[in-house]
Amino acid sequence: xxxxxxxxxxxxxxxxxxxxxxxxxxxxxxxxxxxxxxxxxxxxxxxxxxxxxxxxxxxxxxxxxxxxxxxxxxxxxxxxxxxxxxxxxxxxxxxxxxxxxxxxxxxxxxxxxxxxxxxxxxxxxxxxxxxxxxxxxxxxxxxxxxxxxxxxxxxxxxxxxxxxxxxxxxxxxxxxxxxxxxxxxxxxxxx
Numbered sequence: 001x002x003x004x005x006x007x008x009x010x011x012x013x014x015x016x017x018x019x020x021x022x023x024x025x026x027x028x029x030x031x032x033x034x035x036x037x038x039x040x041x042x043x044x045x046x047x048x049x050x051x052x053x054x055x056x057x058x059x060x061x062x063x064x065x066x067x068x069x070x071x072x073x074x075x076x077x078x079x080x081x082x083x084x085x086x087x088x089x090x091x092x093x094x095x096x097x098x099x100x101x102x103x104x105x106x107x108x109x110x111x112x113x114x115x116x117x118x119x120x121x122x123x124x125x126x127x128x129x130x131x132x133x134x135x136x137x138x139x140x141x142x143x144x145x146x147x148x149x150x151x152x153x154x155x156x157x158x159x160x161x162x163x164x165x166x167x168x169x170x171x172x173x174x175x176x177x178x179x180x181x182x183x184x185x186x187x188x189x190x191x
Contacts, residue, residue, distance in 0.1 A: 018078070031081055042093075052079065056079070062075075115137075132166055
C-alpha cells in the first residue's frame with residue numbers, strides 16, 4: 001500500500017473527511033484542504049478514486065443495518081464533492097508517458113505506415129465495414145499514450161473486433177503481430 005492509499009483510507013474516517021456536520025460546504029472545505037497536500041494531479045486523482053470507492057463501500061455496508069439515519073444522504077453529498085474534484089482536475093490533467101515509453105518520431109511514422117498498409121490489405125480482401133477502418137484510424141491519434149498503453153489499446157480494439165465477429169481471429173492475430181514487429185519488449189509486458 002503506497003502513501004496515497006494510506007492517506008485516503010485514513011482520511012475516510014469521522015476525524016478526516018466526515019468531521020463535524022456533513023454539509024456540502026464542510027465536505028468541500030475538508031477535501032480541498034486535504035488535496036492541497038498533494039502536488040501531483042495523478043496523486044490527487046488516485047486519492048479521490050480510493051476515497052470514492054471507500055465512501056461507496058461504507059454507504060453500502062451502513063445501509064444493511066440502517067433505518068434512515070441520514071448517513072446515506074451525507075455520503076451522497078460526499079460523492080458529489082468527490083466527483084466535482086475529479087472533474088475539475090481532469091479538465092487540466094493530461095497523461096504523459098515516461099520518457100523511455102514515448103514513441104520516437106520514426107516509430108510513430110513506421111506504425112502510421114503499417115496502419116495504412118493494414119487498411120489497404122483489408123480493403124483488398126473485401127472487408128469494407130466502416131467500424132474496422134474507424135478503429136484503425138483512431139489508433140493513429142493515440143501515440144501520445146506511450147508504447148505500453150498504445151499496444152494495450154490496440155489489443156483491446158482487435159479483441160473487440162474479434163468478439164463482434166467483424167474480423168476473424170487469424171486476421172486479428174496477423175494485424176497485431178504486424179504492428180508489434182520491432183516492439184517485442186513492450187508487447188511481452190502486456191502479455
